[in-house]
Amino acid sequence: MSAHILVAGGGIGGLAAAVALARRGHRVEVLERAVEFAEVGAGIQLGPNVTRRLRALDLLDDVGALAATPQGLAVRSADDGRLLARMPLGAEAQRKYGSPYLCIHRADLHRVLLGAAQARAGVTLNTGAGIIHAADHGARVTVATDDMRAWEGDALVGADGLWSTVRQRVVQASAPPRATGHTAWRALCAMEALPSGLRSPDVQVWLGERMHAVAYPVQRAEGFNLVVLTENEPRTATTDPRSWDQQANLDALHRAIACLCGGLRALIEAMPQWRAWHLHDRSPLQGPQDMARERIALLGDAAHPMLPYLAQGAGMAIEDAVELAQHTKDADAAALPAAFARYAAARWQRNAQVQRRARANATIFHAGGALRLARDSAMRLLGARLLDAPWLYRQ
Secondary structure, X not given: OOOEEEEEOOOHHHHHHHHHHXXXXXXXXXXXXXXXXXXXXXXXXXXXXXXXXXHHOOOHHHHXXXXXXXXXXXXXEOOOOOEEEEEEOHXXXXXXXXXXXXXXXXXXXXXXXXXXXXXXXXXXXXXXXXXXXXXXXXXXXXXXXXXXXXXXXXXEEEOOOOOOOHHHXXXXXXXXXXXXXXXEEEEEEEHHHOOHHHOOOOEEEEEEOOEEEEEEEEOOOOEEEEEEEEEOOOOOOOOOOOOOOXXXXXXXXXXXXXXXXXXXXXXXXXXXXXEEEEEEEOOOXXXXXXXXXXXXXXXXXXXOOOOOOOOOHHHHHHHHHHHHHHHOOOOOHHHHHHHHHHHHHHXXXXXXXXXXXXXXXXXXXXXXXXXXXXXXXXXXXXXXXXXXXXXXXXX
């Protein structure tokens, strides 16, 4: 049995859904707003829960060939650089969770998913198709795009991101995303461009008051990714809240951060170019009704945008895609509403948990005063036991 399923959005979540659904025998049409399929951004971390799903899609080898495998996670004080805690990754993550912990450039992951979608029979990719209207007519769904085209299908999957148009058909009277007052400053360079003393095979984290920084290798360890996350940022020249790739400069970044240790400051000064992304999220999901309604389902940021303080935004979208395909594997057109309901029931609590943990980490990572002292003491005492997340990585 198969159905004709429309997917709004050709990012990581949308392409993962297209591949997963087509593997189950469905005919899939992806509608992407941009005039070409592309992914901006810098690095992302893929925990074992995510790489396990990529293996299920037969894509882990392709992803692994473009990624870096960090050997550990080291957490330090942003003020003086002292080590607070360390957790082994590499072979230990593979042994413990049965799947690797990888770091990859977003564009490389997107390229693998796009290639899989292009090679998969039953997937049609459309560009320049920004959805401006979607409707569920009971037995069919229809969408209209901003270039005066229209599509009809058995169901619609909204993978159109934080500012989703499709979301409005599932969560009625949905409020706009919440501006958090946090900014992610992102930079990428070749590993060989860094002084040798600044290079590391680890995921490195520096915790400071009202800020933290994360660095790790990407692009087969030939690239180096650095992100600095701050609160109460200065405004950049572009203030469109929908832009997540705003031009930034080093002076603005320096004004946004407090005094840092020499190692972190040297890293920041070594990066050739910066981009700024003003962070938004939504309240944690309240129930399955926030993820599906009859013949329309949501995944990824369209359903549950989250702060990047658990490194799981793309991961949850990929988990959603695989779960959605699993619940529709034997569904014909008539059975899709029930299949979507099962998908939403299976996913909403996990996504809500990750949303809550990401918000909590924002408070913990950026703590000052007594909370910061308690956090640092706990990290020194518990080390890897505090940094690990079996509840997340084992599923």
